[in-house]
Amino acid sequence: MSEQLPRPSRPFSRRQFLSTTGLIVGGLAVGATFTQCADDDSPTPPTPMDVGFFHGVASFDPTQNQVILWTRFSPGSLGVIQRRIPIRYQISKNPNFTGRKMTGVVFAEQRNDFTVSLDVSSLDPGTKFYYKFLARGVESIVGETYTLPNNTSSVKLAVCSCSNYPAGLFNVYGAIAESDADVVIHLGDYIYEYALGQYGTNETTTALGREPDPITEILTLQDYRARYRQYRSDPQLQAAHSKKPFICVWDDHEFTNDAWVNGAENHDPSEGNWADRKAIAYQVYSEYLPFRTDDITKIYRSFQFGNLVNLVMLDTRIEGRSEQLSFGNYFDPKTGQFDVPAFQTDWLDPTRSLLGPEQLNWAIGEVTGSSATWQVLGQQVLMGKMNVPFELLSLIALIAGGNVSPEIIAQFQQLLGELVTIKARILAGDPTVTPEERARVETVLPYNLDAWDGYPIEREILLNSIGDCNLAVLAGDTHNGWQSQLTTQTGRVAGNEFATPSVTSPGFEQLFGTDPQVIAGFEQSLQILIDDLNYLDAARRGYLSVEFTPGNVVAEWNFISTIASLNTSTIIGNTITANCSMMSKLAKDKAPTMA
Secondary structure (H helix, E strand, O other): OOOOOOOOOOOOOHHHHHHHOOOEEOOEEOOOOOOOOHHHHOOOOOOOOOOEOOOOEEEEOOOOOOEEEEEEOEOOOHHHHOOEEEEEEEEEOOOOOOOOOEEEEEEEEHHHOOEEEEEEOOOOOOOEEEEEEEEOOEEOOOEEEEOOOOOOOOEEEEEEOOOOHHHOOOHHHHHHHHOOOOEEEEOOOOOOOOOOOOOOOOOOOOOOOOOOOOOOOOOOHHHHHHHHHHHOOOHHHHHHHHHOEEEEOOOOOOOOOOEEOOEEOOOOHHHOOHHHHHHHHHHHHHHHOOOOOOOOOOOOEEEEEOOOEEEEEOOOOOOOOOOOOOHHHHEOOOOOOEOHHHHHHHHOOOOOOOOOHHHHHHHHHHHHOOOOOEEEEEOOOOOOOOEEEHHHHHHHHHHHOOOOOHHHHHHHHHHHHHHHHHHHHHHOOOOOOOHHHHHHHHEEEEOOOOOHHHOHHHHHHHHHHHOOOOEEEEEOOOOOEEEEEEEOOOOEEEEEEEEOOOOOOOOOHHHHOOOHHHHHHHHHHHHHHOOOEEEEEOOOOEEEEEEEOOOEEEEEEEEEOOOOOOOOOEEEEEEEEEEHHHHHOEOOOOOOEEO
16 A cells, blocks of 8 residues: 655644653753653553664754754654654763753654654754664664854865766765864755666675666655665764754756756656645655744755854755756757857846745845855856867767767867867967867857756856855855856956765766776866866865865865775865855956857
């Protein structure tokens, strides 16, 4: 029998918590319990082997005095006869839980897949806490979490995205657990929806025991829950969650590939109603990755790290996104000619949206109304302009459509080499560059229309409305490491973007192979051709560490050596420091000519 979609529930609120706990003393409650705790005092029957906290513990959305604590109780056969199981929690400043501690009872319920989300309030700011859960004679592991400081001179974030279970081991999560990051920012694609044999499956999948559960593409409530349970069974992901508080947003694969408001590339009518699938994805996400808003369909929210960082988390995927444009729709199938006027009309349509008007106005207000030194946007897709020579677009369209034959790749590399040579001559001041050659590299269009490049009007509105501030944008989605200046159409530098590589999902090496010379040549070529791009790593898995101080932001790209065997050691692939003065300088004098 298939599961029915439960009624959406909100995360446990501060008002509910205060109304059901006991006396608060110094930020911790002495003997605080929920009023409905009688069930916990009943005799405890022997615990079956299939009962326990097998999915670990986690914490989310820390503030100065709040944090959401999470676990899941696997009820085994108990779940058949008992739909509501009391779970006792303990919170302490001491890892041994001696002295004063906060205690209480919450309930793991069948309607929420026996997950528990407890929004704990009245905590001391800038403090480390330990917590655990107990039920039916079983005790969870001890988790660690932090509240945000009222004042601080340094904030260190670990930024990650794109963890495809069949693609390899989650060594990146293991490395994050061992890092000195204060908080983990997860920018989406926490799960992938694909079936065994589809995207992510490779030659190591079966040997590593990484076949997806279920083995089919996930469509139903039962499917989505099973996939999250599988991910949360991973020991390295559990380690990261137990050691660090997470602040998360979804991207497309928590729903399905290339999603937008009213549909997705990887959804067709044979798979049911899109609104129903989206509602299921919202519900299960909120069960396993709880966040503090009043509506489980709206994930955008902000966090204050003292007066140093104002972190504004955005939803660039579902809330307000118009359907993505596709270059393939603008090439005449008979002549191969690209319809420039038609594309520009659609591309520059002011009604096309990525955030939607409500979220856009909220984001502008959050940034302009903040007095923090750094304004940080945490969001899914690249905001930097990735404009490439127009000549490359037809080949990029073929490659994006799945045509990665050796002939197409060789043709692409040859053309890329020609254009890089011309651009290098221009940058070197070569007076022999002809107008025709200059036009080949300065007539450009963006290559990735699923990113902010596909929504240029809204990006311009956002950057111009924010004005001059110390703006840093965090991005994921592409599986590669990037750093770009953020420039407006007038050439003003509005900020810097730092994009994280993936946890396991493959990057450009899936197209160009793993030969270091080929990869290095591709990376260098894009950095030469794309005016705003300063750094690209096209082939390694890892995470981004970003540290903010009053004068600087320091970004480090941390890479692991393999996802085919257990190894959490990392190397720093690149370090970039941006300071306040960098935010006001102008970009290159000549803006590129648009096709």
